[in-house]
Amino acid sequence: MFAIKQARKFIENRPEDPQTLILTHLVLALQDEKPFELSRLYELDQRLFDIALDIVKEWRLDRHYAKKEKLLGVIQQRTEETAR
Numbered sequence: 001m002f003a004i005k006q007a008r009k010f011i012e013n014r015p016e017d018p019q020t021l022i023l024t025h026l027v028l029a030l031q032d033e034k035p036f037e038l039s040r041l042y043e044l045d046q047r048l049f050d051i052a053l054d055i056v057k058e059w060r061l062d063r064h065y066a067k068k069e070k071l072l073g074v075i076q077q078r079t080e081e082t083a084r
Contacts, residue, residue, distance in 0.1 A: 003054030010048065019044050026052055030059045 007027065011020050022040050029036035041052050 003051045003058055006051050007055055010051075019048050023048065023052060023055075026055065030056070 004027075007023050010017075011023060014020055022043055025040070026036055028034075041049055044052060
């Protein structure tokens, strides 16, 4: 979650920066599972471009963890049902 934290700090500290809007749209698109025009990332400076790519990586990894937790929840529920 390091990149997400970096993006949050950037957005908080520079709300008027045009790059803030790009990062905001990226995060909202990931959250809502909506399209995001990747070419907008080229408008970011190199540091923020790298952060944006890392956000996508972290977001993807987090989704896998969420699916794993759902799986474990189902398994736990089934285990409890069969133990009764």
